[in-house]
Amino acid sequence: MWCPEAGKPVIKFNHCQRSIYGFSVPERCPLCQQSVHWRKLEEAPVSISNPFTNGHREKCSFLLRPTQGTFLRDYDGRSDLHVGITNTNGVVYNYTIQGVHRDEAGWEQSVSIPLLQPNMYGLMDQWDKYLEDFSNSGAWLPHRYEEDHCNCYSYTLTFINCVLSTEGQERLDKNDFTEKYVLPRTRKVSKYITLYRAIEEHGFHVTDSPQPEASTP
Template sequence: MHPAEAGKPLIKFNHCKKYIYSFSVPQCCPLCQQVMGSRKLEEAPVSISNPFTNGHQEQCSFLLRPTQGTFLREYDGRSDLHVGITNTNGVVYNYTAHGVRRDEAGWEQSVSIPLVQPGMFGLMGQWDKYLEEFSASGAWLPQRYEEDHHNCYSYTLTFINCVLTAEGKGQLDKREFTEKYVVPRTRKASEYITLYRAVEGRGFYVTDRPEEATDPPEGGGVC
């Protein structure tokens, strides 16, 4: 991933009874101007997890990115999003008005949701065959594309449900899949974008220190 696409790493440290976010630890606290000096263990800087990943390094995953531009630079929270599914080599299959595309570049800053449970080697071994055969179906010809009803999201969800059916599992409707798998990750992405841009604009960002919340564990795969 190009550094401009990945963005700078964010860190968080404690000072003045506040959380301070920045791209690097300053020599002086931006609030009290005191030299930072040596810090206690609980005040040591920690890295903030980046919610974005290079989709071409992901296997058997659902990917989401802005239709135009990148999350960190151009995305405004209202722009259209585009989705796709990777094969085992990081090629992103996605449906557009031109039919099914097989992208080997362009998804370097994506939100990724793994679709295959760890250890399901049988499914991974068949994944590329399933995805290619599904994509060759007449249902995904260019002339069948409808922006509101037969689009990139319906393509990905239909494929996921085909795999779930083949595995003897129940299907997911759009609302259930979105709320259970997509919304938690896009919420984290939105928070990260806001934080990143605030630090980029001012050099640092300050928040109060609330009680630490524990995020619910993310599932290891959908299928």
């Protein structure tokens, strides 16, 4: 089902020996103006994997979104990102200069990184308590906020490392977590945004170059 917050669905089909991307499949090819039909299964339309999700529907996840605006409308690849952690009900805990927030709205167009495996029932049962107790500690009071050292990213990563320590697992430093989990997703986001905006501007986009991974509907 299409979620308005995630933008319009993007469709890819092949015609005129090119890959054509749009928000729907036209009756006629925008390149040759001939009726669109496919002789081979691999030429048929496929949907492009959307990197965004409604963060309030995600349990026990690390979320990213632009500090201002949304990914599709405002993100330029250099804009500041805000991050948070969801509880089991999709409430997003995040830290700003005002202290810890518990957002029930505002993260409808996010990038989500699940933090638990589906079979980790014991930890999931304790997750909300861990997150609430952690957020109530004196370390995250408003006056302790520092843009470079004590910020939303350090809040989320410190919580993740507290959970890892509780489970007897090795802690992650900021560079490891960013390189392994965050950068692959933000690169995919940037490619998707470029493609999406090109379709918005021209009505379709044509390329022979690799684009975001396609998945059949």
